[in-house]
Amino acid sequence: MLASRRLFHQFLVDSFSTIESDRLRYMRDHQKDLRAAMYKGLTEAIVSGDCVANVTGKRIVLPASFVGGARYMIQNYQDAMTICSWAAYPDYADTSTGITAASMYRQNTGAGIGKKRARKAVAKGGSSNISQINHIPDFMHSYVESITDVKSDGNCGYRVIALGHTNNEDDYDFIKKSMLDELQLHKQDYLKIYGGGERLSYIRNALLPAKRKARRHGVALIDKWLTFPDMGHIVASILGKVVVKLTKHGASETFFPLRGVPSSNPSSLIICLGAIPGHYVHVNLKDGCPIPPTSIQWKQHCSTEAIVWESYFVDRQANFTKLMKDHMVHHKKDVRAGSKSCYPIDL
Known part of the structure; x- marks a missing residue:
């Protein structure tokens, strides 16, 4: 399977889409339950006179593994800074999936080591x-x-x-x-x-x-x-x-x-x-x-x-x-x- 290249990529995309579809289907089929929990808290807040949005509700702490959360973004930023300290800052960003990690490593290793030495030079x-x-x-x-x-x-x-x-x-x-x-x-x-x-x-x-x-x-x-x-x-x-x-x-x-x-x-x-x-x-x-x-x-x-x-x-x-x-x-x-x-x- 790992040697299937593009077919393997397609398999990963399909698997992710299946999982995401299941999550969305659950939300669609349980709208009544989800809305009941949501509106119950809001109704109670309005009845009690708490009409200011930023002081209403319950605080939820998202883990660092939650994609898109503040801790997730900070962690990835710090990882990126660590990589840059080893291989120098990139000249441009390429998000294309057609470039493999191995090819990027071969292209940037020589330049990265040279820049690292230059940074450490007195x-x-x-x-x-x-x-x-x-x-x-x-x-x-x-x-x-x-x-x-x-x-x-x-x-x-x-x-x-x-x-x-x-x-x-x-x-x-x-x-x-x-x-x-x-x-x-x-x-x-x-x-x-x-x-x-x-x-x-x-x-x-x-x-x-x-x-x-x-x-x-x-x-x-x-x-x-x-x-x-x-x-x-x-x-x-x-x-x-x-x-x-x-x-x-x-x-x-x-x-x-x-x-x-x-x-x-x-x-x-x-x-x-x-x-x-x-x-x-x-x-x-x-x-x-x-x-x-x-x-x-x-x-x-x-x-x-x-x-x-x-x-x-x-x-x-x-x-x-x-x-x-x-x-x-x-x-x-x-x-x-x-x-x-x-x-x-x-x-």
């Missing part, structure tokens, strides 16, 4: 050639020494941290275990930061080994990914280093250790993560470059002796704030003048 000086740099603030491009990509398996955030700390991204399991130990040893401190045990339990479960099987292509489940700002405090505290998150998609922040004092030269103790949609990359910053403002949560919950950390970076953070304001003013002027830039406006 670019110095001309940092605009790095595709990932477009996801960090424009005014920081000249301060980027290099960008290093890591494996897109859902552990990319932990891999970036391991790469910046031990120069080996495969040490990410050690990073996650150290983060778990930090949560256990200083549980009361993090309960205050997270505002209760519910968020603390979520962060803890995210660091524990997965009980369920990983998603397709070996990518970790979403609830296991590195998250900011919650985990930024943990990483900075276990490593005794400054953790910087740079991104255009949200707030860029700096995280200092919650306890302890810095060494004689804390300016060299920086790990920078570039946050792009669904992925993290390691950003190697130039010495003395601007860094984002400090996380508000750190200022509220750091120990007395740890306050000195921020004093070493005040000038660099002030420079970042100034560059950001100048960029926003310049961008607004371009918009008023009718800029032809294709980038969205950052609000």
